[in-house]
Amino acid sequence: MREIKNILKTKAEEVETNLEKLMNLKEETAPRLTEAMKYTLLSGGKRIRPVLSLMTAELLDGNYEAALKAGSALEMIHSYSLIHDDLPAMDDDQLRRGKKTNHLVFGEAEAILAGDALLTYAFEVLSELELDPAAKIKIxxxxxxxxxxxxxxxGQILDLEGENKKLSLAEMQKVHKAKTGALIKAAVLNGVYCSDYSEKEEQALLAYAENIGVLFQIVDDLLDLTGETEKMGKVVGRDEELNKSTYPKLLGLNAARAAAQEHADQAKTELNIFGDKAEDLKALVDYILKRQH
Amino acid sequence: MREIKNILKTKAEEVETNLEKLMNLKEETAPRLTEAMKYTLLSGGKRIRPVLSLMTAELLDGNYEAALKAGSALEMIHSYSLIHDDLPAMDDDQLRRGKKTNHLVFGEAEAILAGDALLTYAFEVLSELELDPAAKIKIxxxxxxxxxxxxxxxGQILDLEGENKKLSLAEMQKVHKAKTGALIKAAVLNGVYCSDYSEKEEQALLAYAENIGVLFQIVDDLLDLTGETEKMGKVVGRDEELNKSTYPKLLGLNAARAAAQEHADQAKTELNIFGDKAEDLKALVDYILKRQH
Known part of the structure; x- marks a missing residue:
């Protein structure tokens, strides 16, 4: 377990450095806007999406530098979604990664625009990848x-619509698949498209991504229920407060844990075609699973 | 004058049809989101950005269908910016193109997300252009x-920062150049990149775009001062209300009109290298200029 923890830490640091570099690359039009973009983008975190792009490209002996940038673009998109999600009109959150949320520091208008700018910049970064144009278009x-x-x-709209409503398991899964699962899939696939790959490999990695997407969600739901605000860097118990449907609420605590285990097992099975080379991506699965305890 | 009016009308209708088609192309995840996206995107208007892409591609004998799509993507971006701009945290507007603004109909959270989705979809549309990958990347x-x-x-941040402040002419021009001028340039250049072009042609068309960008702004400022709410489909006098710096305010009415004329002349001069082929783009300049009366 120590080893995967170190791998993740090293890669997250690489991502951090690359994000800083990307944020200092262009001449800025409005310093306050750049500041607001950096405030949320460069606030640490596990950087799991770009790390997934990197680990996938590594598995396929792909272009690591390109995967670093392609993953960083996804982190910008993840970041903008957090900024918009935290707005008073949305989840109205005060705390994110242990810091005041963007709009509390910069103002609501600035937070909306910082999100817009991060989303737009993500595509600018992708257009500048050092890959052949056809691969860039795919990404x-x-x-x-x-x-x-x-x-x-x-998924975010479905999530809003689902508040204060009892969703069926299928409805809740549809929300998660779109809201959090989709970006995990994009991360793994961006790693694939920075590499040479067979269709079989692409499909296996897509299935892996789908399973860890669900796994993440179940573990997050469990942590929101059982975690501590201080340790998490965000206010826990928000699901309950917003009356959201969660895995433990719909399935019960034990069945939720069993479902997590099941998706973890399936994710690892999908990687069998890669043999020993997929060791790190398998270890990542166990690492996510362990977070819940 | 009748002729350019007809050309613009026909092209705006082509754009409208294409936007509708693009909005019905993908399977929808959340019907309410698609509805909110369509509400603002398909609410008519002059579609000047896509029309510019079309007219530019026509001038250069480029790929008209690709320019239609590339211009439509810019219209999506323009549309998302209107939705976000109208939010209570930004300009807090009630009326847009004669209709209630997006957040008044769908709610603030939905309006934020509809904007995000339009911006994202713009890049999806561009990735699907029927052009060679290198041209798509350029676009x-x-x-x-x-x-x-x-x-x-x-530009939007600079614009917000400029409210209730007396800007110098240079400062105000910096705001406009970014806030409204940039997308006009993008529209003309997207038309260029759907075509075969020389560097000289690209530069001439960029200079044309810069000049009509300023022209648009001056005419808009004049109309906000002298127009009628009903005829404009939006509340006039907002610049005054928000205490914004405008051309007539900084230069006086007559000098503002003279500046409009100057940029119109310059825009037309830039097109001289194209000879008679640039007739329509020149007529467009006169058409914009005439709106102010």
């Missing part, structure tokens, strides 16, 4: 598809 | 650059 199409109305943004 | 890079922190979004 841009993939990123847009999974982060837009058919993916993350669609 | 995507161009679009992102001019609509992000160095372009439109940067």
């Amino acid at each position: 841009i199409a993939n990123t847009a598809k999974y982060s837009g109305q058919q993916g993350m943004v669609g | 995507i890079a161009n679009t992102a650059k001019y609509s992000g922190q160095q372009g439109m979004v940067g």
Whole structure:
């Protein structure tokens, strides 16, 4: 377990450095806007999406530098979604990664625009990848598809509509698949598209991504129920407060834990075609699973 | 004058049809989100950005269908910026193109997300253009650059910061250049990149775009001062209310009109290298200029 923890830490640091570099690359038009963008983007975190792009590209002996940038673009998209999600009109959150949320520091208008700018910059970064144009187009199409109305943004609307409503398990899964699962898939696929790959490999990694997407969600739900605000860097118990449907609420604590285990096992099975080379991606699964305890 | 009016009308209708088609192309995740996206995107208007892409591609004998899509993507970006701009945290507007603003109909959270989804979908549409991948990348890079922190979004922050402040002419021009000028440039350049072009042609068309960008702004400022709410489909006098710096306020009415004339002349001069082929783009300049009366 120590080893995967170190791998993740090292890669998260690489991502951090790259994000800083990308944020200092362009001449800025409005310093206050850049500051607001950096405030949330560069506030640490596990950087799991870019790390997944990196680990996937590594598995396939792909272009690591390109995967670093392609993953960083997804982190920008994840970041903008957090900024918008935290707004008073949305979840009205005060605390994010142990810091005041963006709009509390910069103002609501600035937070909305910082989110817009991060989303736009993500595509600028992707257009500048050092890959052949056809691969870049694949990555841009993939990123847009999974982060837009058919993916993350669609999921956010479903999530809002689901508050104060008792969803069925299938309905809740549809929300999660779009809201959080889609970007995990995009991350793994962006790593694939920075590499040479067979269709079979692409499908196996997509299935892996789907399973760890669900796994993440179940573990997050469990942590929101049983975690501590201080340790988490965000206010726990928000699901209950917003009356959201969660895995433990719909399935009970034990069945939720069993479902987590099941998706973890399935994720690892999907990687069998890669043999020993997939060791790190398998260890990551166990690492996520362990967070719940 | 009748002729250019008809050309613009026909092209705006083509754009309208294409936007509708694009909005019905993908399976929807959340019907309410799609509805909110369509509400603002399909609410008519002059569609001047896509029309510029079309007229530019026509001038250069480029790929008209691709320019229609590339321009439509810019219209999505323009549309999302209107939705976010109208939010209570921003300009707090009630009326847009004669209809209630998006957040008044769908709610604030939904309006924020509809904007995010339109912006994201713009890049998905661009990734699907029927052009060779290198040209698509050029268009995507161009679009992102001019609509992000160095372009439109940067300009919006500068615009907010400029409220209740007396800006110098240079400061106000910096705001406009980013907030409204950038997307006009992107529109013309997207038309260029759907075509075969020389560097000289690209530069001439960029200079044309810069001049009509300023022209648009001056005419808009004049109309906000002298127009009628009913005829405009939006509340006039908002600049005054928000205490914004405008051309007539900084230069006086007559000098503002003279500046409009000057930029109109310059825009037309830039097109001289194209000879008679640039007739329509020149007529467009006169058409914009005439709106102020």
